Amino acid sequence: MSEETQVAAEVYTFAKPFTFEGQEVKEITLNFDDMSGNDIIACDRQYRAEQKGAMSFSPELDKVYQAYVVAKAAGVHVSLVLASKAKDFTSLTLRARNFLLL
Template identity: 30%
Template sequence: MSEEIKNVNVEATEAGTEVNISKEKNGVYVHEFKKPFEYEGKKFETLNFYFDKLTGKDMIAIETEMQAMGEYALAPEISRGFQCRMAAKAGNIGADALESMPLPEFNKITNAARDFLISSGY
């Protein structure tokens, strides 16, 4: 398989509403906000998440951080808290910024983290 990024567009209609989901392959997810997201004085129109650059050390750091806060992820592929922290590391932003996003944006980003976990053999 080549190293180039391939786009896969999926369109679905639910109750008359069209949803367009764009996914990037090879461990990189590019998220485009429906409308700019502002957090602590910064405006974001897109964010890049480099899941392919994460290491085992990052996974352990996420688990340690969660344990320090009294949270546990028995199955990271279904834990939104774990996926949020993983995406934050991959996107070089704070988990608090992700948690402050509108729910549809948060869900798309954490779903990309989940999809990466599953595709990488977790």
């Protein structure tokens, strides 16, 4: 792959590190541009399975769904995203929303 066509990943640094499953989390690497249609479908299936009927008609605007997309883009479990502090969670889900809607 040439330098020009490489996908850029974004390192997101948490405002305040937090502990998740005994590990300190300071940052995650988000790579939305490298996601495939299969990744989005996997996020949708997991979201639907875990929401048990409490789903949004527009999941792209649902923060829970956005958390699944963030987790997939970062290669982490959604629980890590959900455990982040509110400020970071909001910032991360806004990134997912922007990716999904643009």
